[in-house]
Amino acid sequence: MITPQQHADIGKAIDLLKLGSVVGLPTETVYGLAADVYNQNAINKIFETKKRPFFDPLIVHISHISQIKSVVSDFSDLPQFLATRFWPGALTMVLPKSSKISNLVTSGLETVGVRFPKHIIAQKIISGLGAPVAAPSANLFGKTSPTTAEHVRSEFGDKVFVVDGGACEVGLESTVIGFDENYQIVKIHRPGAITEKDLDSALKDFSRKVYVTYEESKVAPGHLKHHYMPTLPLVVLESEKLDIAKIAALLKIEKKSAVELILSQDPVIAARELYSKLRECSEKDVGFIYVQKLKLQQDDLWTAIWDRLNKASSLVL
Ligand code: TXA
Numbered sequence: 001m002i003t004p005q006q007h008a009d010i011g012k013a014i015d016l017l018k019l020g021s022v023v024g025l026p027t028e029t030v031y032g033l034a035a036d037v038y039n040q041n042a043i044n045k046i047f048e049t050k051k052r053p054f055f056d057p058l059i060v061h062i063s064h065i066s067q068i069k070s071v072v073s074d075f076s077d078l079p080q081f082l083a084t085r086f087w088p089g090a091l092t093m094v095l096p097k098s099s100k101i102s103n104l105v106t107s108g109l110e111t112v113g114v115r116f117p118k119h120i121i122a123q124k125i126i127s128g129l130g131a132p133v134a135a136p137s138a139n140l141f142g143k144t145s146p147t148t149a150e151h152v153r154s155e156f157g158d159k160v161f162v163v164d165g166g167a168c169e170v171g172l173e174s175t176v177i178g179f180d181e182n183y184q185i186v187k188i189h190r191p192g193a194i195t196e197k198d199l200d201s202a203l204k205d206f207s208r209k210v211y212v213t214y215e216e217s218k219v220a221p222g223h224l225k226h227h228y229m230p231t232l233p234l235v236v237l238e239s240e241k242l243d244i245a246k247i248a249a250l251l252k253i254e255k256k257s258a259v260e261l262i263l264s265q266d267p268v269i270a271a272r273e274l275y276s277k278l279r280e281c282s283e284k285d286v287g288f289i290y291v292q293k294l295k296l297q298q299d300d301l302w303t304a305i306w307d308r309l310n311k312a313s314s315l316v317l
């Protein structure tokens with residue numbers, strides 16, 4: 001259900017996008033900072049607003065499968081099949097870019113990341129604009145992604161108009177996949193809510209054998225080691241017990257106190273709450289945040305959760 005307020009805000013967001021501004025929009029994964037993909041000036045504003053380096057490519061969001069033709073130059077049988085299974089949803093596919101997509105969007109790569117989000121407000125905004133939008137997560141570069149409109153406001157203040165679509169259902173950025181040139185391998189560049197298991201099981205119905213592997217993208221340095229970082233240092237305890245004095249010394253911080261990030265045992269809920277909880281922990285008057293990696297929390301969706309926590313961490317012990 002769209003409230004009258006949201007209806008009005010969607011209209012305002014469309015007008016702003018048409019004028020070449022950036023807007024905050026809700027998606028089911030995280031909030032995005034959107035701009036008209038065909039407006040170079042507006043795309044530049046995304047990089048400026050986020051303080052994002054130009055080498056990190058943007059994801060292009062569509063609101064109807066027919067728009068794919070203007071974004072990619074080749075939509076092969078395998079990505080087509082995956083689109084029927086996972087779109088709209090939390091899957092970004094890296095495909096050969098069309099000539100209409102500028103190098104600014106793709107950081108000079110010949111490929112483009114494309115996604116059809118499920119959130120009705122994102123869909124309405126893109127449809128109203130009549131063009132796809134480029135949208136990275138709506139946070140300053142390297143920082144924790146936003147999962148509420150309030151997170152976006154706290155990051156950019158009055159500089160960015162945000163449409164409030166409630167808390168994001170998934171809470172983690174989309175799964176980013178790429179392909180080999182013969183479309184026989186699906187490479188997971190960034191784990192997300194659509195897991196290796198989900199891809200494997202869908203591909204059982206595909207006409208050919210396809211392999212699914214993990215492979216961080218070498219061409220897109222977006223997958224930097226340090227990303228998603230909260231304002232307080234985060235320590236992941238993989239094998240060691242909590243020793244506050246030792247950790248404070250390793251982090252070279254004065255305050256010898258810490259707060260624990262406690263995750264739900266249910267990975268769907270853990271993912272949904274992750275970034276909000278990280279932000280809440282960051283507001284505590286302590287030296288650092290710690291999280292304990294438990295044996296039970298390893299496979300499937302936990303892969304994506306630990307990928308983010310490891311990249312957000314200052315120390316893994
Ligand atoms: O769920 C999401 O994907 C969110 C929402 C807003 O849709 N967006 C998001 O965007 O997480 P961003 O910019 O924070 O992350 C996009 C990442 C880039 O850092 C890059 O690593 C990868 O997607 N990517 C984009 N285009 C690519 C390309 N052509 N080749 C390889 N990786 C690419």
Ligand code: MG
Pocket residue numbers: 136137145
């Ligand atoms: Mg991001």
